Amino acid sequence: MPENNNEIPDIVIGRLPLYLRALQYMVLEEQMVTSSKELAERLGISAAQIRKDLSQFGEFGKQGTGYQVEFLIKKLRQILNVDTIxxxxxxxxxxxxxxxxxxxxxGAQGFRVVAVFDNNPNKIGTKIGDFSVQDSAVMPAIIKQSNIKIAMIAVPASQAQLVVDDLIQxxxxxxxxxxxxxxxVPKGIQIQYIDPVMHLQKMTYYLK
Amino acid sequence: MPENNNEIPDIVIGRLPLYLRALQYMVLEEQMVTSSKELAERLGISAAQIRKDLSQFGEFGKQGTGYQVEFLIKKLRQILNVDTIxxxxxxxxxxxxxxxxxxxxxGAQGFRVVAVFDNNPNKIGTKIGDFSVQDSAVMPAIIKQSNIKIAMIAVPASQAQLVVDDLIQxxxxxxxxxxxxxxxVPKGIQIQYIDPVMHLQKMTYYLK
DNA sequence: TAGATTGTTAATCGATTAACAATC
DNA sequence: TAGATTGTTAATCGATTAACAATC
Incomplete structure (x- = not known):
């Protein structure tokens, strides 16, 4: 008896924020309705892929008409869990x-920075916009107390694994x-990377 | 008569900087030799994939031994065109x-920032580290004069397409x-994206 | 009704992995 | 020689695309 196959590919999830972003620009341009074809042209991917991706989560469009921009944004925000902060x-x-x-x-995309930590005494207490930098020593307590689930790390490479271990703990x-x-990271923990060097080195392959 | 198929998949190119980065940390740790198995464990991918990726460009290893770290770094830098600045x-x-x-x-990875531009009169002439911010109006002349091929853009979304058009021009x-x-962008122009929101929104899909 | 576009299926295409002969 | 690991092939797996019935 075949199981209902409801595992959605990770690569599909990765494209949803892209769709969401494009739709939000349509709102700015006061465009009410769009189609897989139009979105595809904006994003440089195929219309079939967009329809297939969206169809993993429901039927959000109308034949002959396309997708209501506001409605699709709402659905995507729900799917991605960014309909709260x-x-x-x-x-x-x-x-x-x-x-x-x-x-x-x-802010507009579902995230709010609530604290900045560092372990350098020269930085602790200094101001960054609204917050003052806090001592990393108090970080675990604050994570638990405020039930924080997401962290961005911008420490030297040599400290990154240690910091991540603490965060997960x-x-x-x-x-x-x-x-x-x-x-x-252990299974069940999400991690994503931002490294401009990687992108630059990928591009230089194709240069000259 | 079948053509020699020497088109290397883009997805393979994208992994080479990752391999390079891991190898460079091995140098710091004074490790001389590695294997596809060890690299795979560090990177959380399969050893077969690493061997297959590398084999697209030559035979860089020795059976029974593995890869000389310094040698493989040198080869990867050549392949990626980051053996110059x-x-x-x-x-x-x-x-x-x-x-x-x-x-x-x-700096250590093959790139040197040589100029920063802005079109805001309040910013033009201000200092960022060693450079002073230059007027965007002089940008095309400087690109041509110095034969610059790579740009990083950090302007508001509303201006990004216009700036890119100018840059390509x-x-x-x-x-x-x-x-x-x-x-x-037209074919033949490379573009890569850095958007932390996309990464965050992908991760929140998996949270709760 | 005619035209447009969805959601979905089946076919195609491409990427990953397992396995192993070659060989250091 | 025995053990280890490469480079490569073939099999598997997964993602993309083309096509079209359904229907707004």
Whole structure:
């Protein structure tokens, strides 16, 4: 007896934020309705792929008409769990930490930075926008107390694994890692990487 | 008569910088030799995949022994065209522009930031580390004059497409885009995206 | 009704993995 | 020689695309 196969591919999940982003620009342009064809052209992918991806989660369109932009945004936000606000912490108050602490796009997209930590005594207590940098020593307590699930780490590569281990110990479930090093995490913990060097080195392959 | 199929998949190219990064940490740890198995464990991928990827470019290992770390690094840098230094410019002198202008990892990885541009008169002439911010108006001339091929853009989403069009017009061939919007570029131009929100939204799908 | 576009199936295409002969 | 590990093939697995009935 075949199981109902309801495992949605990770690669599909990865495209949903892309769709959401494009739809939000349509709202800014006061466009009410779109189609898989139009979205596909904007994003440079195939219309069939967009329809197939969306159909994993329900029937959000109308034949002959397409998709209501606002409605599809609402559905995507529900699917991605960004129809509420997630509190996020930052570890590392260097240049990158400063940059992401002030990043203006998190708010509208479901994320709120609530604390910045560092273990350097010279940085503890300094101000970044609204927050003052807190001692990493109090980090686990604050994670537990505020039930925070998401962290962004911007510490030196040499410290990244240790910091991640501490974060997971304290209850963090998702990590966005700016340190240029591969981190090991147990199953069930999400980790994503941002490393501009990787992108640049991929592009130079094709240059000259 | 079958053509020699020497088109290397883009997805393979994307993994090479990851291998390179891991190998460089091995050098720091004074490890001389590695194996596909060890690399695979570090990176959380399969050993077969690493061997297959590398074999696209040559035979870099020895049976029974594995790979000489320094030698493989040298080969990967050649393949990726990062065995020389690429000059890179930054457009946009806001928080993100500041952050990447001071990013410490570019130098050792084949990239050198040589200029930062902005079109805001309040920012033009201000200092970021060693450079002063230049007027975007002079950007095309400088790109041509210095034969710059790579740009990183950190401007508002609303300006990103226009800036990219200008850059390509001036001769830029590869763009790392920090603006949270999909950009259209002609064939033959490389573009890569960095958007922390996308990564966060992908992870929240799996949370609770 | 005619035109447009969805959701879905089946076919195609491409990527990953398992396995092993070769060989260091 | 025995053990280890490569490079490569073939099999498997998964993702994308083309096509079209359904239907707005």
């Amino acid at each position: 997630w509190d996020v912490i930052i570890i590392g108050a260097g240049d990158i930490g400063h940059g992401i602490a002030r990043y203006p796009n998190f 304290a209850g963090i479930k998702a990590i966005l890692n700016y340190a240029p090093i591969t981190i090991n | 690429w000059d890179v410019i930054i457009i946009g002198a806001g928080d993100i522009g500041h952050g990447i202008a001071r990013y410490p990892n570019f 001036a001769g830029i061939k590869a763009i790392l885009n920090y603006a949270p919007i999909t950009i259209n």
